Amino acid sequence: FDQMDGLIWFNGEFVDWKDAKVHVLTHGLHYGSSVFEGERAYGGEIFKMQEHNERLIESGRILGFTIPYSVEELNSACNELLARLGYKDAYVRPIAWRGSESMGIAAQKNKINVAIAIWQWPSYFDPEQRMKGIRLDIAEYCRPDPRTAPSKSKAAGLYMICTISKHAAEAKGYADALMLDWRGQIAEATGANVFFVKDGVIHSPTPDCFLDGITRRTIIELAKRRGYEVQVRAIRPEEMEGFSEAFLCGTAAEVTPIAEVGPYKFTPGEITRQLIDDYSAEVQPKRLAAE
Numbered sequence: 611f612d613q614m615d616g617l618i619w620f621n622g623e624f625v626d627w628k629d630a631k632v633h634v635l636t637h638g639l640h641y642g643s644s645v646f647e648g649e650r651a652y653g654g655e656i657f658k659m660q661e662h663n664e665r666l667i668e669s670g671r672i673l674g675f676t677i678p679y680s681v682e683e684l685n686s687a688c689n690e691l692l693a694r695l696g697y698k699d700a701y702v703r704p705i706a707w708r709g710s711e712s713m714g715i716a717a718q719k720n721k722i723n724v725a726i727a728i729w730q731w732p733s734y735f736d737p738e739q740r741m742k743g744i745r746l747d748i749a750e751y752c753r754p755d756p757r758t759a760p761s762k763s764k765a766a767g768l769y770m771i772c773t774i775s776k777h778a779a780e781a782k783g784y785a786d787a788l789m790l791d792w793r794g795q796i797a798e799a800t801g802a803n804v805f806f807v808k809d810g811v812i813h814s815p816t817p818d819c820f821l822d823g824i825t826r827r828t829i830i831e832l833a834k835r836r837g838y839e840v841q842v843r844a845i846r847p848e849e850m851e852g853f854s855e856a857f858l859c860g861t862a863a864e865v866t867p868i869a870e871v872g873p874y875k876f877t878p879g880e881i882t883r884q885l886i887d888d889y890s891a892e893v894q895p896k897r898l899a900a901e
């Protein structure tokens with residue numbers, strides 16, 4: 611991936627994709643002091659960019675560091691990079707991390723670096739599988755208690771358990787893993803939030819120890835706009851027995867129907883289809899919708 615053609619915005623400069631490198635003694639690499647975002651551009655506009663870049667700054671603040679750019683500066687950098695690359699539909703990855711100015715856990719003197727990469731990433735899950743609904747395993751690792759990790763930060767360190775869980779699921783032939791939280795309640799997938807449907811009512815776990823996704827909030831809004839009742843609450847895994855539809859949502863995953871979670875089976879249905887359509891319409895730039 612590091613040998614592609616392109617440009618990367620790196621601490622205020624546009625550098626060749628292949629030259630965007632860091633030193634091996636980077637604090638972010640040794641001690642996980644890194645936060646990032648995942649955004650998507652549709653038709654040349656980044657969907658909810660303001661919210662994403664605000665969350666990047668907030669993620670850094672939770673880890674105790676100040677990103678040395680304002681939201682406006684980050685927004686301009688994302689837009690300018692997208693324009694220079696000439697992509698209409700693309701994935702945007704801003705990242706901030708503590709640098710290599712000193713070595714050791716304490717790193718007050720280390721520079722906070724920021725980079726933005728943009729590339730074309732059409733579908734997170736296999737598109738053919740996607741409409742049939744994907745199969746998820748139940749992860750062995752749990753989302754941690756917020757007292758044991760900065761669970762509200764989109765911190766790279768929290769993705770350690772996601773990668774382990776995703777690899778374990780893929781090794782067993784699943785597309786992804788559903789993670790429970792430390793109480794045994796349903797939390798989220800390794801890179802997306804989860805929703806269920808039963809008797810026309812939509813259910814989603816309370817995001818009290820995992821990311822309250824920007825897509826998740828958009829889906830709740832779209833479902834309410836259609837007049838659906840949305841219950842955000844603690845959901846026990848056994849309840850999956852009674853749910854008819856299930857889907858994941860996230861910036862990369864968009865809205866992806868689920869066919870199975872471990873022993874539980876779902877049939878992608880009307881509500882999932884409506885929300886897939888509503889979401890695709892919602893992410894289109896308003897100037898295109900007006901044409």
Ligand code: PMP
Nearest residue numbers: 801802803821823824825860861
């Ligand atoms: N949970 C996790 C662990 C994620 O990585 C993501 C993707 N950023 C989400 C949820 C969904 O968040 P969003 O809708 O803001 O992309």
